[in-house]
Amino acid sequence: MSNETAGTLRSQQWFGRQDKNGFYYRSWLKNRGFPQDVFEGRPVIGICNTWSELTPCNTHFKTIADHVRWGVLEAGGFPLEFPAMSPGETLTRPTAMLYRNLAAMEVEESIRSNPLDGVVLLMGCDKTTPSLLMGAASVDVPTIGISAGPMLRGVYRGTYIGSGTNTISMSEQLRAGEITLDEYHEAEACMHRSHGTCMTMGTASTMACMVETLGISLPGNAAIPAVDARRNLLARESGRRIVDLVRQDITMSKIITRESLENAIRVNAAIGGSTNAVIHHIALARRMDLPMSLDDWDALGRNVPCLLNIMPQGNFLMEDFFEAGGLPAILRELGENNLLHRDALTVNGKTLWQNNENAPCWRREVIHAFTEPFKAVGGIAVLKGNLAPSGAVLKPSAASDALTKHTGPAVVFSTIEDLRARINDDNLDIDEHSVMVLQNCGPKGYPGMAEVGNLPLPPKLLKRGITDMVRISDARMSGTAYGTVVLHCAPEAAVGGNLALVQNGDLITLDLEARTLQLHVSDKDLAQRRAQWQPLHNTPDRGYTRLYIEHVMQADEGADFDFLVGRTGSEVPRNNF
Ligand code: FES
Ligand code: MG
Numbered sequence: 001m002s003n004e005t006a007g008t009l010r011s012q013q014w015f016g017r018q019d020k021n022g023f024y025y026r027s028w029l030k031n032r033g034f035p036q037d038v039f040e041g042r043p044v045i046g047i048c049n050t051w052s053e054l055t056p057c058n059t060h061f062k063t064i065a066d067h068v069r070w071g072v073l074e075a076g077g078f079p080l081e082f083p084a085m086s087p088g089e090t091l092t093r094p095t096a097m098l099y100r101n102l103a104a105m106e107v108e109e110s111i112r113s114n115p116l117d118g119v120v121l122l123m124g125c126d127k128t129t130p131s132l133l134m135g136a137a138s139v140d141v142p143t144i145g146i147s148a149g150p151m152l153r154g155v156y157r158g159t160y161i162g163s164g165t166n167t168i169s170m171s172e173q174l175r176a177g178e179i180t181l182d183e184y185h186e187a188e189a190c191m192h193r194s195h196g197t198c199m200t201m202g203t204a205s206t207m208a209c210m211v212e213t214l215g216i217s218l219p220g221n222a223a224i225p226a227v228d229a230r231r232n233l234l235a236r237e238s239g240r241r242i243v244d245l246v247r248q249d250i251t252m253s254k255i256i257t258r259e260s261l262e263n264a265i266r267v268n269a270a271i272g273g274s275t276n277a278v279i280h281h282i283a284l285a286r287r288m289d290l291p292m293s294l295d296d297w298d299a300l301g302r303n304v305p306c307l308l309n310i311m312p313q314g315n316f317l318m319e320d321f322f323e324a325g326g327l328p329a330i331l332r333e334l335g336e337n338n339l340l341h342r343d344a345l346t347v348n349g350k351t352l353w354q355n356n357e358n359a360p361c362w363r364r365e366v367i368h369a370f371t372e373p374f375k376a377v378g379g380i381a382v383l384k385g386n387l388a389p390s391g392a393v394l395k396p397s398a399a400s401d402a403l404t405k406h407t408g409p410a411v412v413f414s415t416i417e418d419l420r421a422r423i424n425d426d427n428l429d430i431d432e433h434s435v436m437v438l439q440n441c442g443p444k445g446y447p448g449m450a451e452v453g454n455l456p457l458p459p460k461l462l463k464r465g466i467t468d469m470v471r472i473s474d475a476r477m478s479g480t481a482y483g484t485v486v487l488h489c490a491p492e493a494a495v496g497g498n499l500a501l502v503q504n505g506d507l508i509t510l511d512l513e514a515r516t517l518q519l520h521v522s523d524k525d526l527a528q529r530r531a532q533w534q535p536l537h538n539t540p541d542r543g544y545t546r547l548y549i550e551h552v553m554q555a556d557e558g559a560d561f562d563f564l565v566g567r568t569g570s571e572v573p574r575n576n577f
Helices: 003-008 020-030 061-074 096-112 128-137 165-175 181-191 203-214 229-248 258-271 276-287 294-301 318-324 326-336 352-356 416-422 523-532 544-551
Strands: 044-049 078-083 118-123 143-147 154-156 159-161 381-385 388-394 405-413 435-438 470-473 485-490 507-511 516-519
Touching (some): 044 061, 044 096, 044 229, 061 078, 096 128, 096 544, 118 128, 118 229, 128 143, 128 276, 143 229, 154 181, 159 165, 203 258, 203 276, 203 326, 258 276, 258 294, 258 326, 294 381, 294 388, 318 326, 326 352, 435 507, 470 507
Parallel strands (some): 044 078, 381 516, 405 435, 435 470, 470 485
Antiparallel strands (some): 154 159, 388 485, 405 507, 507 516
16 A cells, blocks of 8 residues: 555545544544554445344344455555444334435435445345445445345245245235145245255345446355355455545446446346336436436336246256356346446446456256247336326236236225235135235335235136236235236325225326326316315324425435435534534
8 A cells, every 4th residue: 555545545634543533433443453554544344244143134244244354454444333223024013114214314424424445235134235336336435245145945845836926825825725824834935945045036036136246346255145155155245345445446336327226127128027126227327327217227127038047037046047148148148238338337447348248147947048038018007197196116037917907997095005905705706807006105105115016816816717807006015926916107106195085986097118107087086085185194293203204305306315315425524522
């Protein structure tokens, strides 16, 4: 480390001072045995850790953090691990999404307020990835991401079972009386049998693919199983590499650009990724002052086929994806077919294309060739019409072809509690042609926009073998879910969007090809209904939820807080002593 480089290190504003403040900054850290020389110009690397026993998907991050630490030390850096709020998908009520922005705020402020020159983000479970990326983006120091990696395959009595996907299907089987409670409990232990994230192409795996595509991780990051030794190697290499990035001043905004974000939309189409990625991606782009909209998602993903045979829309699991070649094999297919910005820079110093142009595929039944796609239609369709003037989304690869052009009468549920109270009633006036409508589950209405958009079907229809119906809401759904499900209707019902005005029996048309979602009620009638409309939700008097409801933006804008869009940078103008 030359003195010249040392002089430009952000951390030297703390550790390079020979005064009372410098004493505070160094002395308290010396309690852990750091000698004086580590304060004299080594790049200080924050290891931002979302380890938590409340987030079962991230419980191996203590080990991963140690591998990063060794890598940083080997490269001459000074690693300091710190915790980040970890909203776990399975336990957090009313929904982990309520806390994505809070975690992002915490990460942003933690990085900026401390003597860090670069950060390694340890992120896994669904919300932990966007929250760390968004927080880091608003500071913009050199950054490398490491994903948790997926769990080993779920296997129940000789059959693959996938996170979430089979949770949903087995729960319906239990409700239909097709399996016993003992079998249900047995499957719980069979499904999640190692550290790591959901091993379907749910939101966590989708976001891990986004991380790798954006170039903010080393190649291969997305699919290496959590407990595979190669993830430890990747962590160690990442620790070494972040020190170089600091020395070369390659900040996050030099990696994540409009081009890399466009690549991520196309990759999401090719992997059949989660609808949740749309919201997180738009929010991240706007943190970086890069314009991004639902229309970009529809336009860029529209002609990209789905190449990956994986649950929820296919048969295989993340471990198969890894063995088949992982994300590099997908990136190669896209790059060879002019669907990538090949020159996008990645954190290993090479372009995306240099990293992936020779990637092999070992199992074509898992990763299909572009010329013989798994499904012709990938991507996320963006629907517009009077039921969603600002847009709604649908994942065509998870929908039933027969329902993608459908007109039917609405059966309206005003809240998720209303649905749960009535859905099992055999007298409910509903059949397979009905369009199920759920209101008040959007960002402000729930609050937090819970994953309740894939409404359970009525048991009387399940027993007749009906497996899918058109469902429409302002909610999200788990990336592990499937069905002809229209999500993220904006504006949401809670702010008086037209979704709030739908009544039982109104005809609704979904037309995927035309990208429309139309409520067949005249503007005049809608205006009359609006005059009678009252919001259902109350804004609490205090606390985080109040802040959330007052400042969260709609889904089409990324559901970030209005005051968090953009970057503040890494400057801290004032001293603490
Ligand atoms: Fe954590 Fe799926 S619940 S990744
Ligand atoms: Mg999920």
